[in-house]
Amino acid sequence: MIESISISPSFQRRHRSAPLVKEREQFLTHLLQIGWDANRVRATASYLVRIVQIMGLTSLRKVELREIEEAGARWASNSGPERMLKCRPPSPRAFAITARHWLRFHGALILRTPPLGPFEAQLAEFRSALESRGLAATTIRDCVNRVGHFLQWASERHEGLSFISVNDVDDYLASKREAGLRLITIRGLCVALRAFFIVAEERGWCPPGIWRGILKPRFPAYTESAKGPSWSDVRRLIRSVDGRTPVALRDRALFLLFSIYGLRASEVARLRLDDFDWRNETFCVHRAKRGGIQQFPIQYEVGEAILDYLRCGRPRCACRNIFLTVQLPWRPFEARSMWGVIGKRMKRLGIQSERCGPHSLRHSCATQLLKTGSSLKEIADFLGHRTVRSVATYAKYDRRSLRKVAAFSLAAIL
8 A cells, every 4th residue: 555655665665664554554545535645645654653663552552642742742852863854843743643643543542531511411411302303413513502502601600400590591691682692593592492491391400480481582574674685696696706716616516506496505515426317417405304305407507517516626535425625634515614605705795685604595596486486385395395384484575475475375274
């Protein structure tokens, strides 16, 4: 394997003569598979030789972080003739990072167990309760994070959950409003806290009735401001992505998928190479909420943008996800990262919208479909909604569309 990253006889000889050849080559092969270039892998191979020599590793054993740090300091202070990388100052940090990654790869790194945070056991049980309900992983993560911040705040005021009252929750929410949190964020926080205190009451952790006192802020039934940008702004957003860099090619494909198909961020993040049937010009989406698989025709501009990204922008690696990070190690581009990409560009362009991010483009897509005459049933099916009622949230920002909702409701009753 070492021959694939260096043709130098001295380099190969140094590598072969050091202990744990097999274990080091397994790690180097892994780095090549995830997309590291040969130069970086070659530098890592040199570090690994020094790591096993300085730490005296003749066989894999459990190693603590402190031992790695001490070995890195010894390596950095060594000025002998065998010193490598003479052209740059020694880096104990690079030594330690390489050692940690290699040992973790082989399960030989002993990590310090961090001290448990306040109410950690209750928070873990709350997570399990959410998982048992079959909620999406991102929903569980956001809910647990919100409750965790509240419990951290509460731990500075009370010794246990049994001392917490609804007044504490009100004080916490008031502090968040004063900090400038938007109404929709406060609403999500209330939903998470209500869910937690329901579980806490069932387990006997807190006084009964707290969850009933957590009132979600109400939204007006009708508002003139749409949650998504206008369709002209959507087109301006797409046109703003130019250039041939990997980031530009990826972002253009993302913007088109969100705008034309109204997909959720998690659905786009899960798209894989196998989901696209280029011969029949279709692709499959694994629906996030109602489950199942939905097939779509590949619209021409979307298909061209994705192919352009696959040919000229996407890293060549073993990962099967369509959208990947542009920095090593290459890995799937996460849904939450897509929010930052779209939201920042919308703000930079001065696009007015109640929300910024992939879901705002989903709102724009639905609103545009309503305006161009699609039925509520067609839109609900297209967007992957369980019921037609869900489409009303897109229609309430347009009076003409509201008439369609009202007509549909009356038809269902009559």
